[in-house]
Amino acid sequence: MKSRRIFLQKAGLSALALNISTFNPISAMPNFLDAKKMDEKPLRVAIMGLGSYGTRVAEAIQETKRTKLVGVISGTPSKVEAWKTKYGIPAKNCYNYENFDAIKDNPDIDAVYVITPNGLHKDQVIRVAKAGKHAICEKPMAVNAADGQAMIDACKAAGVHLLIGYRMHFEANTLEVIKMRKAGEFGTPLFFQGLSGFIIGDPSQWRLQKSLSGGGAMMDIGIYSINGARYMLGEDPIWVTAQETKNNPEKFKEGIDETIQFQMGFPSGAVASCLSTYSMNNLDRFFLNGTKGWAEMQPSTGYGPIKGKTNQGPLDKPHTTHQAVQMDEMAAIIFDGKKPEVPVNGEEGVKDMKIIDAIFKAVKTGEKVTLKLA
Amino acid sequence: MKSRRIFLQKAGLSALALNISTFNPISAMPNFLDAKKMDEKPLRVAIMGLGSYGTRVAEAIQETKRTKLVGVISGTPSKVEAWKTKYGIPAKNCYNYENFDAIKDNPDIDAVYVITPNGLHKDQVIRVAKAGKHAICEKPMAVNAADGQAMIDACKAAGVHLLIGYRMHFEANTLEVIKMRKAGEFGTPLFFQGLSGFIIGDPSQWRLQKSLSGGGAMMDIGIYSINGARYMLGEDPIWVTAQETKNNPEKFKEGIDETIQFQMGFPSGAVASCLSTYSMNNLDRFFLNGTKGWAEMQPSTGYGPIKGKTNQGPLDKPHTTHQAVQMDEMAAIIFDGKKPEVPVNGEEGVKDMKIIDAIFKAVKTGEKVTLKLA
Numbered sequence: 042m043k044s045r046r047i048f049l050q051k052a053g054l055s056a057l058a059l060n061i062s063t064f065n066p067i068s069a070m071p072n073f074l075d076a077k078k079m080d081e082k083p084l085r086v087a088i089m090g091l092g093s094y095g096t097r098v099a100e101a102i103q104e105t106k107r108t109k110l111v112g113v114i115s116g117t118p119s120k121v122e123a124w125k126t127k128y129g130i131p132a133k134n135c136y137n138y139e140n141f142d143a144i145k146d147n148p149d150i151d152a153v154y155v156i157t158p159n160g161l162h163k164d165q166v167i168r169v170a171k172a173g174k175h176a177i178c179e180k181p182m183a184v185n186a187a188d189g190q191a192m193i194d195a196c197k198a199a200g201v202h203l204l205i206g207y208r209m210h211f212e213a214n215t216l217e218v219i220k221m222r223k224a225g226e227f228g229t230p231l232f233f234q235g236l237s238g239f240i241i242g243d244p245s246q247w248r249l250q251k252s253l254s255g256g257g258a259m260m261d262i263g264i265y266s267i268n269g270a271r272y273m274l275g276e277d278p279i280w281v282t283a284q285e286t287k288n289n290p291e292k293f294k295e296g297i298d299e300t301i302q303f304q305m306g307f308p309s310g311a312v313a314s315c316l317s318t319y320s321m322n323n324l325d326r327f328f329l330n331g332t333k334g335w336a337e338m339q340p341s342t343g344y345g346p347i348k349g350k351t352n353q354g355p356l357d358k359p360h361t362t363h364q365a366v367q368m369d370e371m372a373a374i375i376f377d378g379k380k381p382e383v384p385v386n387g388e389e390g391v392k393d394m395k396i397i398d399a400i401f402k403a404v405k406t407g408e409k410v411t412l413k414l415a
Numbered sequence: 416m417k418s419r420r421i422f423l424q425k426a427g428l429s430a431l432a433l434n435i436s437t438f439n440p441i442s443a444m445p446n447f448l449d450a451k452k453m454d455e456k457p458l459r460v461a462i463m464g465l466g467s468y469g470t471r472v473a474e475a476i477q478e479t480k481r482t483k484l485v486g487v488i489s490g491t492p493s494k495v496e497a498w499k500t501k502y503g504i505p506a507k508n509c510y511n512y513e514n515f516d517a518i519k520d521n522p523d524i525d526a527v528y529v530i531t532p533n534g535l536h537k538d539q540v541i542r543v544a545k546a547g548k549h550a551i552c553e554k555p556m557a558v559n560a561a562d563g564q565a566m567i568d569a570c571k572a573a574g575v576h577l578l579i580g581y582r583m584h585f586e587a588n589t590l591e592v593i594k595m596r597k598a599g600e601f602g603t604p605l606f607f608q609g610l611s612g613f614i615i616g617d618p619s620q621w622r623l624q625k626s627l628s629g630g631g632a633m634m635d636i637g638i639y640s641i642n643g644a645r646y647m648l649g650e651d652p653i654w655v656t657a658q659e660t661k662n663n664p665e666k667f668k669e670g671i672d673e674t675i676q677f678q679m680g681f682p683s684g685a686v687a688s689c690l691s692t693y694s695m696n697n698l699d700r701f702f703l704n705g706t707k708g709w710a711e712m713q714p715s716t717g718y719g720p721i722k723g724k725t726n727q728g729p730l731d732k733p734h735t736t737h738q739a740v741q742m743d744e745m746a747a748i749i750f751d752g753k754k755p756e757v758p759v760n761g762e763e764g765v766k767d768m769k770i771i772d773a774i775f776k777a778v779k780t781g782e783k784v785t786l787k788l789a
Contacts, residue, residue, distance in 0.1 A: 321704050
């Protein structure tokens with residue numbers, strides 16, 4: 042699919058040609074319709090930060106119907122050269138971290154997807170906003186809520202969208218569980234459990250440097266359990282408690298959390314019990330329990346496929362590349378004003394940051410921290 | 416099996432007859448051997464408290480190889496009459512709560528299994544000990560650690576055994592996971608999760624009366640997660656934190672916990688995250704995660720069958736009635752001095768009570784409570 046899309050882009054073939062050349066007319070229909078939309082107006086995206094996740098997003102964009110990778114911002118000239126060749130990116134759409142404010146004068150770029158270390162997001166998103174481009178920012182949006190709010194303010198002032206890279210918010214099985222919960226099929230939701238963990242490798246990576254990451258596992262993957270608690274219960278927490286355990290202080294230095302257990306309470310009386318760790322694999326599970334039923338997702342946030350079941354049976358929505366769905370949905374938000382089932386805007390991002398701030402405070406003080414997110 | 420055993424007991428048939436009458440000689444072999452042991456010397460048990468769990472134990476005893484139900488202690492004469500008939504219990508082995516100290520003069524009873532409300536265990540077990548009989552006490556052994564210690568002291572002074580009704584400590588799949596953990600098949604254990612919950616019915620039952628129960632869900636089922644954390648990780652906790660949520664204060668009055676989330680830390684750096692509730696079904700799950708593998712049991716503590724799997728495959732030990740295995744193993748402890756894989760003595764019970772005391776303190780103070788169980 043990816044190579045076909047690239048081929049078609051390069052060859053300048055029409056959407057109609059794409060449809061005709063497809064064997065299966067049923068599966069081709071959405072392609073036909075959406076490719077038509079793309080001809081009308083694709084969201085032209087530059088990726089800032091050409092690391093492994095940036096690469097994943099670039100690949101996913103090749104699968105999208107309404108977005109196009111048109112530019113890059115990177116501090117590594119060799120990467121820029123490789124991407125220019127691979128994705129047919131024109132030299133005029135390539136920037137580095139010093140000169141990318143000039144993007145404001147580039148009419149061929151609509152949005153910048155910031156996929157850099159967390160600690161850099163704030164300044165970079167603000168610069169993107171000032172350049173008049175929509176900002177898509179990888180999660181966590183920042184390293185604390187205050188920075189997140191500054192990003193919202195800058196984007197509002199510039200009249201551009203700020204969207205957070207919450208790919209799970211668009212995942213089909215996740216949305217199915219949310220739909221079932223809203224329809225009352227689990228009764229009253231009372232408990233959410235989120236386990237998020239993997240054993241992190243290279244100790245020199247930016248994710249283990251406080252100035253770049255803003256924290257450890259919590260910032261990187263604990264946020265999935267926070268997201269999950271909120272969208273699966275359908276509420277925002279009013280308190281958090283948290284307990285940190287650090288078994289390897291050499292690898293996980295001051296300010297880099299290795300393992301945090303955290304709990305949240307919600308206005309309805311529902312509770313959440315979560316764990317975030319950089320020291321264990323086999324932890325990617327969501328569990329929602331209500332008075333009438335339950336949902337279990339495992340894996341719940343990996344790149345897919347997401348697997349799960351409810352008291353009614355398996356969750357069987359087909360897998361699609363998360364980042365591709367995310368990008369197309371973000372194009373719909375920007376172009377059509379579409380309201381996603383679960384918000385992915387800056388305000389949503391700041392709620393998560395406020396919760397992370399509270400978790401860190403709870404770890405530090407040992408006390409229950411109350412929250413007011415509304 | 417139950418009715419056959421009763422028949423054989425009544426008919427006075429020999430163990431050899433049992434063996435010969437069995438179609439499958441392989442499955443019959445243990446029966447043959449153990450029935451022989453029983454002929455030699457069964458543990459003759461009186462049950463104190465003829466409620467639903469007492470009834471379950473009585474039925475299980477019919478399946479055992481080395482124990483025999485020979486007496487009852489009850490405050491309800493109609494129940495005593497029914498049990499006399501059903502189990503062939505002689506009138507001289509029937510007592511009530513006023514006169515059961517006279518059991519000391521009854522040479523036909525070896526042990527009393529106390530299956531009464533938690534708040535009564537202490538005095539009743541001490542009276543059993545003073546009567547010179549071995550005490551088997553349903554869990555939780557008491558309503559706090561101090562009472563539990565008093566029970567230990569009384570049994571020691573009387574030279575009788577004190578065993579706690581920890582049926583899971585003898586369950587085959589549970590023991591398989593423990594064996595695998597000890598063999599290092601999960602690597603270093605780092606995380607245990609225990610979820611224990613069901614929706615409790617009749618609000619007038621003793622379990623919802625503080626003076627009889629000593630607490631709510633924690634005393635009744637939270638203790639399973641505490642047990643699980645300890646035997647699956649193979650350590651005793653050094654700290655606990657806990658958060659209580661009460662959504663129905665009419666049903667769950669002062670001192671009766673509805674839902675408690677609790678966390679424990681262990682000397683190795685492992686952590687446990689648990690939930691105990693009387694307001695949710697579908698919560699009976701253990702999960703053990705180590706550096707090399709994991710085990711999941713769900714259901715993990717129900718009356719069975721226990722189901723589970725590890726990273727190596729399904730746990731497939733066949734189901735046997737938990738209470739029957741427990742009783743036979745307890746006979747082996749008493750008669751043979753057998754050391755069970757996981758202790759079930761009073762000291763083990765007091766450790767759990769100390770943890771529950773600490774959880775209640777953590778709920779009350781909102782602070783981390785340190786523990787020294789060794």
